Amino acid sequence: MSDIADASLAYEGVKRIEWADRSMPVLRQIRERFADERPLDGLKVAACMHITTETAGLIRTLQAGGASVALAASNPLSTQDDTAAALVQEYGAEVFARAGTDREGYYAHIHQALETGPDLVLDDGCDLVNTLHIDRTDLLGTVKAGCEQTTTGVIRLHQMALEGALRFPMVAVNDTDTKHMFDNRYGTGQSTLDGIIRATNTLLAGKTIVIAGFGFCGRGLAERARGLGARVVITEIDPVKALDAALQGFAVQPMAEAAANGDVFITVTGNRDVVNGEHLAVMKDGAILANSGHFDVEIDVRALGEMAVEVHRGSRPQTEEYVMADGRRLVLLAEGRLVNLAAAEGHPAAVMDMSFADQALTCAWLATAHATLSPAVHDVPKDIDTEVARLKLASMSISIDRLTQDQEDYLHSWRLGS
The missing domain is CATH 3.40.50.1480 (Adenosylhomocysteinase-like)
Incomplete structure (x- = not known):
């Protein structure tokens, strides 16, 4: 039933x-x-x-x-x-x-x-x-x-x-x-930014967007955020992925360094506490926090709640404004859950x-x-x-080439030299 x-x-x-x-x-x-x-x-x-x-x-x-x-x-x-x-x-x-x-x-x-x-x-x-x-x-x-x-x-x-x-x-x-190509890179890349824009109506051009994780989802996000005119900062734990991000022209920093400068933070790592209390303590007024990883553990929402003296809800759908003791406001989207599905349509x-x-x-x-x-x-x-x-x-009405028999034979033979 x-x-x-x-x-x-x-x-x-x-x-x-x-x-x-x-x-x-x-x-x-x-x-x-x-x-x-x-x-x-x-x-x-x-x-x-x-x-x-x-x-x-x-x-x-x-x-x-x-x-x-x-x-x-x-x-x-x-x-x-x-x-x-x-x-x-x-x-x-x-x-x-x-x-x-x-x-x-x-x-x-x-x-x-x-x-x-x-x-x-x-x-x-x-x-x-x-x-x-x-x-x-x-x-x-x-x-x-x-x-x-x-x-x-x-x-x-x-x-x-x-x-x-x-x-x-x-x-x-x-x-x-x-x-990896269609869902993670193109799908997450577009739908995550769609959720952030729907929830906040913010202009991303000129903003500093910090993306935690440069896997296929992070790459798609970084490409599309740059396309919308944002400055993109990548945080990573994997040296190979960090190098890839750097060679693609993105700034690469530890989260502890990026936290003070970001306007929008997006987590796509699959791990917990990627944005923690230490980072929240130095974020600028109005910083936006969004998660596009599967579970609501990437942003330490409990720490955010303990640090806040007030929480304002209802100003916009899927937004919560956490007011810190020093007056700074940090905006959490979709309760720290998947922002692309909660604040948009996935x-x-x-x-x-x-x-x-x-x-x-x-x-x-x-x-x-x-x-x-x-x-x-x-x-x-x-x-x-x-x-x-x-x-x-x-x-999509797209055709591609096929191997000839000679090409097939060449690829499957080790006897043919240069």
Whole structure:
């Protein structure tokens, strides 16, 4: 039995899902293929994901392949209640999600999704897999395999595997080339700035934007912030990534140094306390704090609350103004949660088209391949990643070259010299 906020919102949800679907041609092609081939026939899927119109496209594709789907939210602030209603009322999925639910409700919904006894699991941050291994070990024997689509979740899965705790194979969908390129770089780059602008209506041109982390998400953010006229400062712990940022012309500083000069701070690291009390103490009046990492731990919100003498809410949606004892005001966006999903709409549908295509094809592969995989973190097969890119190019009416037979022979021979 689903748990959603308002079933009467289904009509609005369907209209928005159909709008997003028009920008997801790759997933549409896979859905048509799945309807014919039924690669997931009879399988139960439990997913913990953002309840958005784009996610609805993935759920419908899995259903077309023969799966029954139970869906819980991976972030209460990103849940679209009309999408949840449409998935239940019009598309026959089980959904356990309400916008703005508290931590207790969040985990209750994950437990409800798991009650369906899934064969495959899809996770967005590893909370569902974590819950399985800690609270619902009775279900571990029925789970064949799963997918994880976030950097944070993959980090947690690798640690579980390292400790010998992971009980079934998980595929790091997050680590495909297509997802790094489209989702992390172009999607996060655009949608994070979209969330900041919607929440604050601030002009980014001329501002100093400090970006913590120069992975694929950080690179995308830095490129787009520079394009909008901002001065960009990168903070990093990885010497190679820091060097890459410097050679691309970005300033690179420790956070302790950058904290005093930044106008906008964006965290995209997957780690905790990246912006801590020491940094908050020296920030300038009006500094904006935004997180685009999966969990709300990258900015030390507890320290911010302890340092503040007043907190003003409601001036603008998804903004909280923390007033320090010296009169400085620090503006926290979306409670320190994912700003692109809480203050905006997340990635454009065209971006999620590729990420969810990776997910759908990987699920179909796992339906049979799971028996050959160990309880570890596995990569998506290269041919799946290549197929998604090929389908996307075709949808854009772009053709590319093919190797001739002579070129194939040359690449596969070690006997031919210069």
